[in-house]
Amino acid sequence: MQWPKIMNTSRKTGDDDWPASGIWLCLHFAQLPIEVFCRDRKDHPVVVSCRQKIQYMNQSASLIGIKSGNSMDTAYTVTNQIVNFERDEEKEFATLSHLAQWAYQFTPCVSIKAPHSLLLDVSGCLKLFLGLPNLVQEVRSGLARLGYSAAIGISVTPLAALCFAEACFAEAERGIDKNVVDSFDNTIISKVADSLQQVPVNALRIDKKIEESLQQMGIHTVGSLLALPTDGLSRRFGIFFADYLQRLVGEKPDPQKFIGEDPRFHSDITFLSDVTNIQSLAFPVKRLIAELCDFLQVRQLQLNHLVFKLSHRCHPAKQFSIYLANPENDAAMFLMLTQLQLDKINDMPEVDNISLSANSFSQADAHSGDLFHGTSFRQKDGRLHNNSDRDRTSRLLNMFRARLGPQTCFGLSLANDHRPEKAWKTVRLNKKDYWFPEKEDRQNQRPLYLLNKPRFLLSTNGRPNMEGTLDLTLGPERIDFGWWDGNDAARDYYVARQSCGAHYWVYQDMKTREWFLHGIFS
Amino acid sequence: MLRDLSKNQSLQLLLHDTELWRASSIDCDFRQGITTGFPVLDGHLPGAGWPDDGVTELLHDQQGIGELRLLTPALARLSQTQTRWLLWVSPPYIPYPPALLKAGIDLTSILIVNPKTANDTLWVLEKALASKSCSAVLAWPGNINEKQIRRLQVASKEGNTWNILFRPAKAAERASPAELRIQLFPPKTSPSRHTSPSEHTSVDFRILKRRGGWSSEILNVPFEDRLNQITPDFPSLSIATEDISTRSLRDSALFQEIPEFESHDFDVLFEDRELMEIHAMAEDNEHQ
CATH class of the missing domain: 3.30.70.270 (Reverse transcriptase/Diguanylate cyclase domain)
Known part of the structure; x- marks a missing residue:
């Protein structure tokens, strides 16, 4: 029966021809x-050896006359271009x-x-x-x-x-x-034996000794092997051989152990010659990323952390990570961020292997396409919103984090505390990190700039002094808070005006009566 | 005569009620800027407001004369109407969130980046401006030359992003490719001590360069901030006790007066925060 027929019959249910x-x-x-060593270069003679004996070679090596079993010395006399890897x-x-x-x-x-x-x-x-x-x-x-x-x-x-x-x-x-x-x-079990008729015995997965004795008996194809009586074969070669033959032709069930889903990704590329220019890694990186993206796509996954490792047999390996603001599956983005990281590397003289691995994934969101692509729409919150805006904003953030490090970019949020230095916090730009008070009751003046550490001010006659006496205008606002956690603040805050027109936020510590500068009304 | 009157009226109508292009009007390219929130400033800017792209330079020497308060109404508007970032590149101090919120700025749109080197700063600026993902980029670039500003100008036009550069006043002597340059001064009519003419503060400004106009004279922008309002019972608080004055004498011997702010203020803070964030990140990874 020809294959196209099966395609037709597959629409019918309960077809007898369909293999069970x-x-x-x-x-x-x-x-x-x-x-495993050279999947990108096919034109270079490569051999894999074990104890100086060549076991495997690629096509270009066999074309120039290198044979399996040759010693490495023989291979080097044939050509000095050959690259050898230990198995x-x-x-x-x-x-x-x-x-x-x-x-x-x-x-x-x-x-x-x-x-x-x-x-x-x-x-x-x-x-x-x-x-x-x-x-x-x-x-x-x-x-x-x-x-x-x-x-x-x-x-x-x-x-x-x-x-x-x-x-x-x-x-x-x-x-x-x-x-x-x-x-x-052959789609019917009973015909498996027929289809195997012409297959040579050395293609079978059997003991080398059995294979040799079969050859000596003059049995070269599976067809002639199967023609022999089964009980005779099992008596001569053992029960396992008979069992193998039965599984081969489908007379016995042959259950297989299937792999489980491995939630990890790891792939590497070995270079035949050392790469000295880090920039030229762009192509292998592209290939690894394409593999990763295929892996993610078929599993409907996204990730926000991937690790590259550059290694060389003579140098310590170098590893760098890429963190993304949001989980993504975008090859172009991965490639750009990797390029940014590669540009920063300057202490890696040679590379002979690059690997990419990723361990933590998250489920991909279903993305619905945009009919009016790129058009801005006013959303319920009154903002103009554009689908591509979201991608672009996270893309920018990813770029900054890749080049400057993940800690140099942050957002600002309020925090639940009355002490001015603790009334705010930095956030990693996740929406859930932001905190807002339930009702806004900020009637008091707050400066647009806050000093990280209050600066001590000299005082004359009980008034703060900074390039001339400061005029206290608005105040005092007393903040007395946090006596329970050891960082208590008991302060009177004032707005202070400098003679040249700048306005500062100063306070007097109620215990020590010292003046400090804490903010600038910029 | 009746006809003349009607002619005159229709002329007036034409001038006032339609968008007739007039060479004398400075916003001749019909650009609509973002309103500054200050009528005096609006009146002198092309497009009656801040530009929505290009480089704007604010030149001033003294911190705290109102350089940010001049921008907050526009920034608040941008943060409320757009989903793009409001990017601050290496601000000299912490932009204080409670004050930003009070000014109406949406904190979730704020992104702060602290590049370590001057090269990184320029890279961040150019990428951010050209990326179309920021509505405004505020930057304190330190030393920056004409060529670099020109690149930023091109990038900001490309990305439709408003770039504000804060630069020292001496930069006014040199030409700059920035589209708009404004120099800020402390108000001339400095109120004498204790007797304030107004409870609001103000800042003097001079437009050095703008499109479609010459540089302006020195003008004054008042802020509605009541910062100069003097608390009535304040004099009773002048607590000039003996121990304080002696202490201050001792301190003055110990601490030489520090006239200028140290700009690494921010860095010190972020070293601690960085550690905290690294811990937080490690924890996150463990959870995953």
Whole structure:
């Protein structure tokens, strides 16, 4: 049966042809050990070695004749351009988990098959992505954006999909490009065995010893393996092998362990050569931010804190954070703020790795579009309000905080205290931080400028003196407050006029009878 | 004769009741400014009020002669009618919230930024002016040259933002690309001690540069603030007791008189506050 037929029948309910167990899509990242280090540069020969033996190499390395198993010395005699990384399996697994989280955008049923594969149950999401060919296309282009390459296998059992993917990679190595979607025409469990006929045995996930003995027996394809009697195979190779074969063809159920949703984001890029100009990090940063924004978008999340880390093997790592005024999911904004932070960095001579991580997220608000875009409307509170105003004001605040530090920008609010120095506070510009008295009863004069610390004034004949005697005009206003918390104030406040016309707010401490300047009526 | 009269009347009608463009009128570009709240000042400014964009310079040497009170009615209006920020860039002292609120300014629209260096100050000013997200930007830029003011002028036109620069009076000697320059003086008719002619204060001003007009003579703006009102029973409070005068003598020996304010006042305060904010932020993160 051809695929388009299934698309048609999918509208009918209870179609017999529809597979009950699901459709499994396997992503096999055969080049993952290489791609964790260099996913942006494909043209440079890169090898990954373990104990000076080359294990993996990229295409340009294999083109110049480097083979797996060569020693590093051999590779260096071939070319001195080669870049070598020590294999890092921990990093491979971390990247695979990250890719699993990425694949979460297609289906919630994602399972990790170590070392280099992911299994996706896509039967539930075919309609959303308009059919399997489209879905595969989306997966492919998404991976290409991330800079990873994967062989794709599709089948109705997870193990068969895995098998197809590995076979597909092996064929691609030999230069055969098969269209996986066209080759997937078996939707009924009973036909899995038929579809596996031509697959070589070395694509199976079985013990190397078993594989060798099968080869010696002259069994090269799965078809000839499956033709053998099952009880004979289990007697010869053990019960696990028979069990594997049964799961492979779908005779036994094969439940998978799906990943949970990981509420964290971490991604990094390693450079093949050291980056000495911090400004040229703009491109990798853009890529990381695009990844982050995809991550946020498919989960409908926003964030207001992200952390970049620049590191180099010879220097201490440098980390910087970006705080936003409001949670956002705006790549352009993240990019601009990161650029501001990068401009400030001047003590990082070289960088060979940049990573971006984010841990705390908040749910995205649903944004409804604006029909009359950019038009101001008068709101109930009498203000002219424009939707883009809100974005712009928070954008400005974000910029200031990114360049000057989060503490240099603040707002002002009243505070519930009678002492003038405590009748106000700075706020971090959250609406909930502001405090206003329930009824305004401020009949007394208050200066527009307040000194942080009252300044001692000399006095002559009991009158304050500042470049000549001050004339006391308005007052006294007695403020006697706070004896209970140790910072008590017992003061008589006056408005004082200087002979040159300036007006000050001065007070006389009632205990010491000293005069202080506290404010300026600017 | 009757016809002449009607002709005259219609001429008057034309002049008064329609928006006829007259070369002699200074607001010939029909700009409508933000009313200053002071009729004297309105009468001398193009557009009968403060401009809503461009750089306005206020030149004065002495703090406290009314440089902010001159602006508060307009700032209050801006904060009430617009949702944009009212940005203060490194003010010399704390703009005191109770007084701002009393002047009618919406505190939630106030944003204060204290850049550490002169370069950062200019960066903040230019970004804020061009961002279209501030209705007015008040700045105490310290040393600033003509080229820099020109950039601010361009940015403020682009962002439709009013920029007010407070500068020392000696800047009046140099030319500036600012659109409006006003010098402030203490009132000439300084009231003699104890006998105040008016209970309100005032400030003298001279417009050095404006669009569509020459510089003006020195004029006086009265404030409705009752600051000069003398409390009637005040003389009874003149408590010149012996111990105070001796103390003041001792103090004068100890503390040399400090004639000028220290401008780092604000910084000291914010170092404490910064710590507090960092703690608050850490707490927030923990909650999350």
